[in-house]
Amino acid sequence: MKETIYRRSIQDTVRIKGIGLHSGKEVNLIAHPAPSGTGIVFEYRKGQERASIPAELSNVVDTSNATTLGDGLHRIQTVEHLLAAVYALGLTDLILEIDAVEVPIMDGSSLPFLQALESAGIVEYPEIVEPIYIQNPLWVVDGDKYLVLLPSNELKVTYTIDFNHPLLKGQNITISLDREKIKQEILPARTFGFLKDVEALQARGLAMGGSLDNAIVLTQDGYLNQQLRFENECVRHKILDLFGDISIAGRPIIGHYLASKAGHALDISMAKLVMSSVTGDEISKYKSRRIPLFKRKAAVV
Incomplete structure (x- = not known):
């Protein structure tokens, strides 16, 4: 039997503080409740700079090492760990105020985001989401x-x-x-990475916030971390x-x-x-090679 899914937000504002994976600098993230129909929206606030970037497929501007949303002038990097927690909680309407260009890495998982958002309480709206x-x-x-x-x-x-x-x-x-x-x-x-890659990135001024506190790090034949x-x-x-x-x-x-x-x-x-x-819109072909077992285009409801 198919589950009825309702739109959801959080009940109270919650603050999340961490560091950026690449910058190594402090990032302040504030999750605010939002009315039904708002969607998930990142609000960039830094000094006099302001930008509103909805978490929509049309705003995905880079997927090379993480998922980045942008509006042409501003970007918010590494949104996927936060959005995974949003997804698991069934949240559909949320304002995510942030003062940096990357979501904090926290412990490298989605658990800190999940715990913070759950602590704010969940509000369910009467409007239905169609899966x-x-x-x-x-x-x-x-x-x-x-x-x-x-x-x-x-x-x-x-x-x-x-x-x-x-x-x-x-x-x-x-x-x-x-x-x-x-x-x-x-x-x-x-998240996980290889020691040789981390060292190379840090030599270029990247991954400055990366450590054993927020990633699984692999050596040539094992893990640097003591426990998985x-x-x-x-x-x-x-x-x-x-x-x-x-x-x-x-x-x-x-x-x-x-x-x-x-x-x-x-x-x-x-x-x-x-x-x-x-x-019913067309999408550009991603790559020409196919898996012979399946047809490419298919109907979904």
């Missing part, structure tokens, strides 16, 4: 990377990562999810990113996600493909 249930297969492909979305009455993810590292070679998971399971099984998973939250925490974090990215579609997209070596670019391309199918 999208996939009726026929959809997919996007980039070389040996792909993201497929299959029909399913439940939210399910099968995800594989495959890095040239003994601990991340073919790490995979298949998991059925609802809001509570996302909170418990996905949102605590931290899950045995397969890295692949779980990729699912966290997926939900944060897909949430930008503005409606829950229910189906079975099959991902291999995917990332922000494929996540956003899938969200655009789904919404294009809903509205």
Whole structure:
């Protein structure tokens, strides 16, 4: 039986403070309640500068290392961890005031955002959100990377990562999810990176806020961190990113996600493909190569 989903906001304003992953500088984020129909909107406030950037697919301007929203003049980077928490709580209407160009990294997961937003209380509105249930297969492909979305009455993810590292070679998971399971099984998973890459980035003045306090760091053959939250925490974090990215579609997209070596670019391309199918608009081809088993265009409701 399909669940009825209502629009939601938070009851009280909540303040979140952290540091930017790249700048290493303090970031202040304030989440405000918003009326039904507002959507999720980032409000940039720095000195005399002001910008309002709705979390919408048309405002995604970069997916190279994280998901970035922009309005042509201003950008807000690394929105996916915060948006994954927003998604898990079913929040549809929220003003996110921020005084920096990147969302704070916190502990590298979505857990601090989840805890802060939950502490503000949840308000449910009478207006209904129509989820999208996939009726026929959809997919996007980039070389040996792909993201497929299959029909399913439940939210399910099968995800594989495959890095040239003994601990991340073919790490995979298949998991059925609802809001509570996302909170418990996905949102605590931290971002990860390789020590050699972190050192190279910091030499260029980037990733200045990166540390063992906010990331899983891998050496040549192991982890620098003393303890993981899950045995397969890295692949779980990729699912966290997926939900944060897909949430930008503005409606829950229910189906079975099959991902291999995917990332922000494929996540956003899938969200655009789904919404294009809903509205009947055309979408540019992402890559010419196809997975022969499936048809590309498909109807969704």
